Amino acid sequence: MKANVVDARGRACPEPVLLTKKALEVYKEGVDVVVDNVTARENIKRFAKNSGYNVDVKEENGDIILIIRKE
Amino acid sequence: MGDKKLIIINGLIVGFLSALLVKFGNPINMGICVACFIRDTVGGLGLHRAELVQYVRPEIIGIVLGAFLMSYGKRDFQTRGGSSPLTRFVLGFIVMIGALMFLGCPLRMVLRLAGGDLNALFGIVGFAFGIFIGIKFLNKGFTLKRTYNLNKAEGYIFPIINLILLVLLISGSTLLIFSQKGPGSQHAPILLALLVGLVVGAFAQRTRLCMVGGIRDLILFKDWYLLSGFIAIFIAALLGNIAFGVFNLGFVKQPVAHTDGLWNFLGMALAGFGSVLLGGCPMRQLILAGEGNIDSVISILGMATGAAFAHNFKLASSPQGPTVNGKIAVIIGFIVVALIGYFNIEKNLTFKVKGDVKVEG
Structure with a gap:
């Protein structure tokens, strides 16, 4: 499935969460977010879950991909 | 949620251990104060001449090494940097000026309130x-x-520097300066303080x-x-202070504090403003520095330099109140942070994501 991808690699918190928030305001059905550190992963996961989304996590070449979809 | 339980336990431990350090010799309501302790450490190295606040604080060393060891063990250790280093240095410098106007970092602000120091209320409102x-x-x-x-x-350099400081401290090296009176002379035994730092650093690395971040995430x-960790610190420190008999409710004659409400407000407002742009409070910067985050190391070096200037230029407040120089510095600080904020806004960040197209956010 094609999805909108937000590249938040290298960003320090809370920027990845803010980017995710802004993306979800536009694409309410869900987005993929690429991050590269555990803090961003945890913060985005918590934010997405609190906002009523399901989150799947994949790892690819050291990057973390969060697949965020409407429940 | 298991996650939340952990950070509440973390907060309770930080609050209780802070009260314990006071019981064993640290200045009252200063079990842990990252800003004050960086300032003391800078003084212990002879980089400022304020004789009352010179002591290499093992709590700081412990927090850095605790975070280093935990992140290393958990494979979270990751050396990274290069995100506007000089801007971070300046922000760190200014956060320290704000904190020393109020006389405490955000953590000590909570500990002061937990000790009954109502001046901290102005600080918290300003901070928010x-x-x-x-x-x-x-x-x-x-x-x-x-x-x-x-x-x-x-990423190893900063933990190693802290290790060297620890060796100098334990050996009682004559290279270091040890305050003979004042807050710098009041301290818990080195080993206890180090242990507390290690526990706090390791735990806070996980949570x-x-x-x-507490107030920021609530608003955003x-x-x-x-914020639940923040509140837990307050509750545990409050109970600890009452148990150890150091709780003293009021505005006047509070230890290492002054009663100028306006400047307590403005000092912490500046510290809060600068810290948000840095992405975390001074304690968080120490933890990140232990994890290999060089941006945070630079922020800490900025804070350390700010602390030295704060005393050399008479910007830091004393129990008698703020100084004229300090007030001017805080006002300049607001202007500089606002300029940094303004000039680092990415205008093209209007969000355009299209199907299967990667967008550099």
Whole structure:
């Protein structure tokens, strides 16, 4: 499935969460977010879950991909 | 939620251990104060001449090494940096000026309130206000740009520096200065203070406990996670202070504090504003520095330099109150942080994601 991808690699918190928030305001059905550190992963996961989304996590070449979809 | 339980336990431990350090010799309501202790350490190294506040604080060393060991063990250790280093240095410098106007970092602000020091209320309101302003910039697209992976060796340097400081301290080296009176002369035994630092650093590395993040996430995302740690610190320190008989409710004659409400407010507003743009409070910067985050190391070096200047230029407050120089410095600080905020807004951040297209956010 094609999805909108937000590249938040290298960003320090809370920027990845803010980017995710802004993306979800536009694409309410869900987005993929690429991050590269555990803090961003945890913060985005918590934010997405609190906002009523399901989150799947994949790892690819050291990057973390969060697949965020409407429940 | 298991996550939240952990950060509450983390907060309770930090609060209780802070009260314990006071019981064993630290200045009252200063079990842990990252700003004060960086300042004391800088003084212990002879980089400022304020004789009352010179002591290499093992708590700081412990927090850095605790975070280093935990992140290393958990494979979280990752050397990275390169996100607007000089801007971070300046922000760190200014956060310290704000903190020393109030006389405490955000953590000590909570500990002061838990000790009955009502002046801290002005600090907390100011702190929240500063964070609120900072968030305005974040929402407009403020960013210090991305960090990059660096060689692992770069990340080891800061923990090693702390290890060297520890060796100098334990050996009672004559290179260091030890305050004979004043807050710098009041300290818990080295080993206890180090142990507390290690526990706090290791634990907070896992939970990402952060004072600035608490209020920020609540306003931005309605997320109570980090703030629950903050509240837990307050409760445990309050109970600890009552149990150890150091709780003293009121405004006047509070230890290492002054009663100028306006400048307590403004000092912490500046610290909050600067910290939001840095992405975390001074304690959080120590933890990140232990994890290999060079951007945070630079922020800490900025704070350390700010602390030295704060005393050399007579910017830091004393129990008698703020200084004229300090007031001027805080006002300049607001202007500089606002300029940094303004000039680092990414205007092209209007969000355009298209199907299957990667967008550099």
